[in-house]
Amino acid sequence: MPVVFKRLDTYLMAKYFGTFFFCLLLVMAIVVVFDYNEKFDKFQQHEAPVKAIIFDYFLNFIPYFSVKFSPFFIFIAVVFFTSKLAGNTEIIAMLSGGMSFRRLMRPYLFSAVVMSLLVFCLSSWLIPPANKVKLEFEDKYVSKVTRDYVRNVQLEIEPGVIVYIERFDDKKKIGYRFFIEKYDERRLVSRTTAQRITQKEENLWTLNDYLTRDFDGMSERMYGGPSLDTTLVMDPDEFFIVKGYSEQLTTTELRQYLDRQKRRGVANIKEYEIEYHRRFSFPFSIIILTVIGVSLSSRKVRGGTGLHLGLGLLIAFSYILFDTLSGALALSGRTTPFLAVWTPNLLFALIAVLLYRLAPK
Secondary structure, three states: OOOOOOHHHHHHHHHHHHHHHHHHHHHHHHHHHHHHHHHHHHHHHOOOOHHHHHHHHHHHHHHHHHHHOHHHHHHHHHHHHHHHHHHOOHHHHHHHOOOOHHHHHHHHHHHHHHHHHHHHHHHHHHHHHHHHHHHHHHHHHOOOOOOOEEEEEEEEEEOOEEEEEEEEEOOOOEEEEEEEEEEEOOEEEEEEEEEEEEEEEOOEEEEEEEEEEEEEOOEEEEEEEEEEEEEOOOOHHHHOOOOOHHHHOOHHHHHHHHHHHHHOOOOOOHHHHHHHHHHHHHHHHHHHHHHHHHHHHOOOOOOHHHHHHHHHHHHHHHHHHHHHHHHHHHHOOOOOHHHHHHHHHHHHHHHHHHHHHHOOO
8 A cells, every 4th residue: 555645744754854954964064174174284295186186085075974974964853843843833733633643753754764775775885986986085195094015814715725925015916925725624635835926917826936735644745846827716905904995895795795704714804794784774773863853852842942952962972972882892802793783773772762652642
């Protein structure tokens, strides 16, 4: 059965989206000015072109920041316009006319679900490519976050095949003191060492000064040479755990990356796991904060919009703080990424239920 919206529903949904986009536009204008002033010296120092600042940085920074803080903007917008409705006794008139508070929530919840789906799609597939361009700009003109080399790379490139590189130079695509071991279940069957390993093209590598030892029971066969071309399915980009790299991957790519790294025995991937789970938990926060916002600001009280906005800001910042702390606990290994990401939603969902029950009926 199709959903039928009445004039009141469209009125409230128009208020929901209109106030949200107005708040977003107002806040983003301030954020862009402050961000430009903060990075102005860096732009000048690294001679960043004006075209790159506008198109590579700010046109990608604005959607990233908008989506990242969309629950906060939506919450403030809901508190603001609902409080105004309550102050003008419009909500009292609706409830006095026989409308239930549950019925009043319907356009709010529909709008929140639409925004949740939009945020999920944007954060999963459209924002990551924009983040890649933005982070490349920051790495070049603001502060360098990438590294040219990495030490002690160890991973499983396929079942039973372990690779170790003592030092890898990303610019030259050369690794030093390399070995690869092949196992049949837990039995070592082959071990190859090389002084250097060089990437010639994707998955094609050259071993220099190599020595291979094959084991067959108690017997051993050794052979080597100055160089050997071989196929190894490993990407040097995966040797580097770079801050912010998880935000450059779409949700599909992020899931594939996590599965691949877990198979290879890479342990330092908590940031990626947090980002993956947050892509799913984040949209639900919009619905939860919408319910809290309506329940909190629908009652006409002395102090009006100012009091409601003050309480709303307190709750919104509490959510952001709790989400940040739980993420830090996950990074330190004190809790799992899944639990850390979903705990704030669970806690504030309970607060939403409580406020909804206490809201005017």
